[in-house]
Amino acid sequence: MNNRIQTGLLLLALGMAVPAWGEDPNWLMWKGEVAFSGGLDEFRAMKILPYKDPKQKRIVYGDMRGRLHILQYLKNGFREEWTSPNLKSAVMEVFVEDMDGDGRMEIVAYTERGKIVFYDPEDYQLIWQNQETDFKAITTLKIDDVDDDPNKELVFCADNRANENDRPQYHLYIYDGKGRFQEWVSEQEYPLVQKSASVASSGGPTDLVIGDLDGDGEKDIVLNSGYVIDARFKTVKWHSTEPFGEQMGLLDVDSDGIPEIIAQVSGRFLKVFSVVQRREKL
Numbered sequence: 001m002n003n004r005i006q007t008g009l010l011l012l013a014l015g016m017a018v019p020a021w022g023e024d025p026n027w028l029m030w031k032g033e034v035a036f037s038g039g040l041d042e043f044r045a046m047k048i049l050p051y052k053d054p055k056q057k058r059i060v061y062g063d064m065r066g067r068l069h070i071l072q073y074l075k076n077g078f079r080e081e082w083t084s085p086n087l088k089s090a091v092m093e094v095f096v097e098d099m100d101g102d103g104r105m106e107i108v109a110y111t112e113r114g115k116i117v118f119y120d121p122e123d124y125q126l127i128w129q130n131q132e133t134d135f136k137a138i139t140t141l142k143i144d145d146v147d148d149d150p151n152k153e154l155v156f157c158a159d160n161r162a163n164e165n166d167r168p169q170y171h172l173y174i175y176d177g178k179g180r181f182q183e184w185v186s187e188q189e190y191p192l193v194q195k196s197a198s199v200a201s202s203g204g205p206t207d208l209v210i211g212d213l214d215g216d217g218e219k220d221i222v223l224n225s226g227y228v229i230d231a232r233f234k235t236v237k238w239h240s241t242e243p244f245g246e247q248m249g250l251l252d253v254d255s256d257g258i259p260e261i262i263a264q265v266s267g268r269f270l271k272v273f274s275v276v277q278r279r280e281k282l
């Protein structure tokens, strides 16, 4: 989760107005012509798409039928400017990031069934997509710079079982954002085990956040299944027996210079976890 979204989540939690991705708060108001409302600015599969001409307003979103859409705001409202080919399963999330550090943004999206695509936001050409056979599913993905090279990385959890009939095997992956190759995959599996009344069900982690959670100067990857993994050395820093929540943000609530995990459970309630103290902070 990037800092802007973390800030947005916090402000939302505090009941304050949420700025639009940290940019000009009036941006989303379309100068009074059209207003976003409800949870739109929290949606993961919808982003504002900057344009060379800042007067041009565009939005990119992915739908659950597997297509990306780009809307352009003209005088009288939105016009659909482009639709992607069918990506074959629900779009989980859309990002607008400069993955290779060349100063130009790319549209990055991933689907429920494990397809990752990069599109050029100027001419809408496909820049890259992964092999269809790579993954059975991707359950969460974030973009951050977690190593020494200046490119951004894709950090994600994916089910890489070979056959549909095998049990799911959720591993953590790091892909280089420029070369778009696999830099690392965890040996360990990271399932999310959820216990309700009597049954325990297992799936993949549904959220991850990245930050230095123990103050050693190295970024850590937090999976909502309860794992904190050093992004450089790939060691497990903490395994909480309790999952953290469905959605997470990072905030230093006690001003010791090290952020805590703010986790949302049951769709709205917040818990705070300290990685330093390896426990829920009460």
Ligand SMILES: [Ca+2]
Pocket: 097, 098, 099, 100, 101, 102, 103, 104, 105, 106
């Ligand atoms: Ca770029």
Ligand SMILES: [Ca+2]
Pocket: 144, 145, 146, 147, 148, 149, 150, 151, 152, 153
């Ligand atoms: Ca990097």
Ligand SMILES: [Ca+2]
Pocket: 211, 212, 213, 214, 215, 216, 217, 218, 219, 220, 230
């Ligand atoms: Ca650390």
Ligand SMILES: [Ca+2]
Pocket: 251, 252, 253, 254, 255, 256, 257, 258, 259, 260
């Ligand atoms: Ca702290």
